[in-house]
Amino acid sequence: MVRISKPKTFQAYLDDCHRRYSCAHCRAHLANHDDLISKSFQGSQGRAYLFNSVVNVGCGPAEERVLLTGLHAVADIHCENCKTTLGWKYTLHILSVGANISTKTCHDPVSSTPW
DSSP states (O other): OOOOOOOOOOSOOOOSOSSEEEETTTOOEEEEGGGEEEEEEEETTEEEEEESOOSSEEEEEEEEEEETTEEEEEEEEEETTTOOEEEEEEEEEEOSSOEEEOOOEEEOTTTEEEO
């Protein structure tokens, strides 16, 4: 018996970069290598990557979490195609004198793979 499966469709394809990061489970494009800011971030499960911008991700509700660098408002992000949790997105950084809005995104390197 031959099974015909629905083809995977992504919201955005990143063709203009020689190297990109994609979801480890469904290979949806997530970010160009040029958008990588740092590989030295620490997540709750180890090393995390910080990106300037990403595509094909959905965002959960924002919540305050105490991270290594202090109190931050973050939202979990997931792959829009397969719903795998990829990491978190900074939505607001709480400072003692005010607030600094940020839209940077951190990914768990286990959930995203470079190509």
